[in-house]
Amino acid sequence: MFTELSKLPSVDKLLQQPDLSRLIKIHSQPLVVESCRATLAEIRQQVLGGQVAPPLEQVVMAVVARLATVICPSLQPVINATGVIIHTNLGRAMLSQRAQEAMQQVSMSYSNLEYDLQAGERGSRYVHAADLLCQLTGAEDAVVVNNNAAAVILALTVLAKNSDVLISRGQLIEIGGGFRIPDIMAQSGARLREVGTTNRTYQHDFADALSHTETGLILSVHHSNYQIIGFTTEPTLAELVEVGQKYNVPVMQDLGSGTLLDTAPFGLAHEPTIQESLAAGVDLVTASGDKLLGGPQAGLILGQATSIARLRHHPLIRALRVDKITLAALQATLLAYLENKAITEIPVWQMIAAPIAQLAQRVEAWRRAISANNMQLQIKESRSTIGGGSLPGQTLPTVALTITTDSVNDLARQLRQATPPVIARIESQQLWLDPRTVLPAQDHLLIEVLNRCSIQRVKT
Numbered sequence: 001m002f003t004e005l006s007k008l009p010s011v012d013k014l015l016q017q018p019d020l021s022r023l024i025k026i027h028s029q030p031l032v033v034e035s036c037r038a039t040l041a042e043i044r045q046q047v048l049g050g051q052v053a054p055p056l057e058q059v060v061m062a063v064v065a066r067l068a069t070v071i072c073p074s075l076q077p078v079i080n081a082t083g084v085i086i087h088t089n090l091g092r093a094m095l096s097q098r099a100q101e102a103m104q105q106v107s108m109s110y111s112n113l114e115y116d117l118q119a120g121e122r123g124s125r126y127v128h129a130a131d132l133l134c135q136l137t138g139a140e141d142a143v144v145v146n147n148n149a150a151a152v153i154l155a156l157t158v159l160a161k162n163s164d165v166l167i168s169r170g171q172l173i174e175i176g177g178g179f180r181i182p183d184i185m186a187q188s189g190a191r192l193r194e195v196g197t198t199n200r201t202y203q204h205d206f207a208d209a210l211s212h213t214e215t216g217l218i219l220s221v222h223h224s225n226y227q228i229i230g231f232t233t234e235p236t237l238a239e240l241v242e243v244g245q246k247y248n249v250p251v252m253q254d255l256g257s258g259t260l261l262d263t264a265p266f267g268l269a270h271e272p273t274i275q276e277s278l279a280a281g282v283d284l285v286t287a288s289g290d291k292l293l294g295g296p297q298a299g300l301i302l303g304q305a306t307s308i309a310r311l312r313h314h315p316l317i318r319a320l321r322v323d324k325i326t327l328a329a330l331q332a333t334l335l336a337y338l339e340n341k342a343i344t345e346i347p348v349w350q351m352i353a354a355p356i357a358q359l360a361q362r363v364e365a366w367r368r369a370i371s372a373n374n375m376q377l378q379i380k381e382s383r384s385t386i387g388g389g390s391l392p393g394q395t396l397p398t399v400a401l402t403i404t405t406d407s408v409n410d411l412a413r414q415l416r417q418a419t420p421p422v423i424a425r426i427e428s429q430q431l432w433l434d435p436r437t438v439l440p441a442q443d444h445l446l447i448e449v450l451n452r453c454s455i456q457r458v459k460t
């Protein structure tokens, strides 16, 4: 065993190998030395376990492979072939070209982030994007924070700390990532008071509760990723506002998905818009920037000027503050709406609006370009989903490429581990690839990855 160990190269010997001295020039000596040490330590354990010492070339290859994993950033682009448009695990909304350019410009230069160019003195970052939001929605004022969860915490803290907040029992939702309304409420120091029943709640339930308690706020929360079907009733927002006004209690709505466009023309159920919430007379409405809005991660708070001013001056906002790159992307995204170009410019809407004939054409091109070793390719009708906690249960017709092979799970793993990773759906023992969520510019990459996997499957 010790003679086997003595056959292993030293770190110095490894560093002299042409492949590795080339990598030193690119990635610096310490990084390569560390990879050599770690690789040798691992091989030494294997030899002590009874394996024979690998030849020098094999050790070099192992060092190169280890270095590749070290320098490869863990966060990387993937191809989303799942057909879920706002896929929270895959980064939600992709940004428009215009938003990307705006981010680049503001990140490569100083900016007037907190500088008032007219007055020549300190300004506020919260003015950026606010005017655009007001123009688009009719809000009196608006403020942007880091995400919608932050928006809800801030608004509840400012409007309802130490007071009762009324909410329909059916709206005590949990969405992904640990966002649970009762917990958020507790964090903000508001006291949750459930109203009505799980499936049915009426305006008069709120009126009863309001006449009995010291209520600070009525909260309405979008059901997000679940549906109540069957025997159900919920008061409309206008009814909540009406009863709130009677008792002088403001209403806040957490919309989540936060669309500015009507979803009905795309064959989807109507998703409540930010404009509608405001028109119904809510005090504040909160929404995500990276769901149906199709912009960067952000929390938008819109509504009454007096309430927004209170939020803007609360100390908590400092901890939730939005980054300049986000503001740049958000402004560019909002501008597309203002110019009526959202459907052609913003990827989320391009995907929602993609004509089925176009999807069919692309998927047919995939099928022709993929060499089907040990795999059977078929084109089948399927459904894409919106995701991101908007439009639960709503789908769009699509055309998918299905792959039948002896081990679908193996193929799915191969695709996930490819460069770039391709994420697909497994259903009925088949792999489903939906073109709706694959950017047309990524088609050739998807085909390349599938062909590589296909060849590997013949070899193994």
Ligand SMILES: *Cc1c(COP(=O)(O)O)cnc(C)c1O
Pocket: 147, 148, 149, 150, 152, 175, 179, 221, 222, 223, 224, 225, 254, 255, 256, 257, 287, 288, 289, 298, 299, 388, 389, 390
């Ligand atoms: C998505 C969602 C949130 C959280 O928004 P983030 O931007 O992810 O923080 C809050 N409330 C509702 C109803 C949502 O759908």
